[in-house]
Amino acid sequence: MKVAAPTSGRVTSRGRSLMAALPLLFGALASAESKPTSTLAEQRATAVTQVVLGILSYARWPVEPEQLRLCLVGPTEYADDLVKGTTQATGRPVVVRRLLAGDPRIANECDAIYLGQLSPDERAQLFSAISGHPVLSISEADDPCTVGSVFCLRVSDRQVAFEVNLDSVARSGVRIHPSVLQLSRRRATQP
Template sequence: MLSVLLAALLLSAGPAHADDASATAAQAQQRAKAVTQVVLGILSYARWPVEPPALRLCLVGPTEYADDLIKGNVQNSGQPLQVRRLLADDRQLADACDALYIGKLDLGQRDRLFQAISGHPVLSISEADDPCTVGSLFCLRVSDQQVAFEVNLDSVARSGVRIHPSVLQLSRRRAVQP
């Protein structure tokens, strides 16, 4: 009798767990789509000293939300977007990338990465939980409700990439609390 009850309990728990997993997967996919829109929006309002014919976006480090970025090959403005993954220690990073989408890196990797692009017009967007005080121009804040971002104005000023003022204003908006 106990084994029948246990089997019934396990069978009834299976579909609920599957529903939770599919809901979690759907939320993750929705977050990835939202991140893609925010990143493409940021890129469309950036200007480089010499406008590249196709913007080269490099993904660096393990990323959680970059899958949709890899799929897309055109920016919101219609400019072609070339996306590829590179290692954080790749010597060609500063010359091969106009923009970086940075995932999880340890402190040493981050330091070497930002030293490598220092003095080059490279826009950097950090996905990981970054305090946005050193290095990255933009730091994403991803939640189920929205994707927001912070701007490191010091890094923007030193990057050589011009960012439209309205994008900088957007970063000041706070999430509406439910």
């Protein structure tokens, strides 16, 4: 599946809203100075949550779920805030739960998966299980973003950035707004 390009310069009000919100969602990516009273780990977890929720808000499933089901798979370092669950800016609730990598429910009961540390075999089994299902995958671990994951987070002391695997986007069955893809390219080229 290809990501659709914007149509001939015509911007709908929804498109303007998306474009206006994009910097807000991704521009406030964590800086170490943002909350002097919280620990660096808490700041990273908050920043990761903002980025993940931003990514999810720019994704479209073939059938939009009333509540978005985000599954955390494998040991994670920055998912503490995600575990609490939340509501997207659109008002759609995000229900979060942890599942084991081999859990057969992942393909049918998760709209998105947030991957922590998994062995190569666990990753292969997981991506095989979700193949053909509209599931968005976001990888937290130090992933080269070449196999399986649609988004790969890059967490540092100063910010949370991400890379996009366009082949995985095409195979995921989930459409991603082109602005998010462009944002990942700009962040990848910044020093």
